[in-house]
Amino acid sequence: GAGVSQSPSNKVTEKGKDVELRCDPISGHTALYWYRQSLGQGLEFLIYFQGNSAPDKSGLPSDRFSAERTGGSVSTLTIQRTQQEDSAVYLCASSLVMAGSNTIYFGEGSWLTVV
Amino acid sequence: SQQGEEDPQALSIQEGENATMNCSYKTSINNLQWYRQNSGRGLVHLILIRSNEREKHSGRLRVTLDTSKKSSSLLITASRAADTASYFCATDEGGATNKLIFGTGTLLAVQP
Numbered sequence: 001g002a003g004v005s006q007s008p009s010n011k012v013t014e015k016g017k018d019v020e021l022r023c024d025p026i027s028g029h030t031a032l033y034w035y036r037q038s039l040g041q042g043l044e045f046l047i048y049f050q051g052n053s054a055p056d057k058s059g060l061p062s063d064r065f066s067a068e069r070t071g072g073s074v075s076t077l078t079i080q081r082t083q084q085e086d087s088a089v090y091l092c093a094s095s096l097v098m099a100g101s102n103t104i105y106f107g108e109g110s111w112l113t114v115v
Numbered sequence: 116s117q118q119g120e121e122d123p124q125a126l127s128i129q130e131g132e133n134a135t136m137n138c139s140y141k142t143s144i145n146n147l148q149w150y151r152q153n154s155g156r157g158l159v160h161l162i163l164i165r166s167n168e169r170e171k172h173s174g175r176l177r178v179t180l181d182t183s184k185k186s187s188s189l190l191i192t193a194s195r196a197a198d199t200a201s202y203f204c205a206t207d208e209g210g211a212t213n214k215l216i217f218g219t220g221t222l223l224a225v226q227p
Contacts (some may be wrong), residue, residue: 006158011179031213033214033215041219041220042119042203042217042218042219042220043158043203043205043217045216045217046213047212048213048214050213052134057124058212060191064145087158091158093158097213102207102215103148103163104160104215105160106150106157106158106159108156108157109156109157109159
């Protein structure tokens with residue numbers, strides 16, 4: 001597609017339920033990133049994919065969070081046993097990895113509300 | 116944890132005035148980028164400045180980088196109401212992950 005596509009755009013879930021957030025990056029972009037943004041805050045790095053592998057998952061806040069990427073394209077971020085503090089916007093981004101110049105392109109985000 | 120801190124946290128100006136936002140960071144970088152975010156949705160890339168550059172212009176935007184002070188500034192000249200948004204700096208430390216670490220952001224309000 002023309003841009004990074006994320007779904008769902010909004011999700012309300014009950015505490016304790018699992019959620020899956022999907023990201024479809026720009027075609028041909030090998031790098032894919034997940035960030036989290038709480039209300040009024042900056043962006044918190046979660047995980048980075050290069051192709052299907054995740055060389056940096058240092059930002060995942062707990063073992064309830066996991067992500068995968070298949071076919072070098074679509075990625076899914078899964079949050080198990082959601083907690084209220086998981087409520088945030090989850091932003092996906094993709095880029096062509098170029099030495100010294102990795103501009104990243106963001107999707108519109110998935111608003112997650114845990115009630 | 117976030118790499119960058121931005122200053123001020125919020126800025127309110129009148130249309131036509133210039134807006135200056137500052138960003139400080141902690142480690143060596145490959146490049147520094149500025150992004151804009153409207154209404155808490157996706158971010159849009161504005162400008163990238165490499166570590167060996169000191170100043171860069173793009174339209175009404177002017178970015179400076181001082182690697183000795185580990186700081187950058189974004190100047191928006193002749194501001195418009197449509198410039199109202201949050202502005203974030205992001206640093207690229209290079210290395211294997213190519214991840215960008217974002218600052219805390221400056222909320223700019225331009226009054227018509």
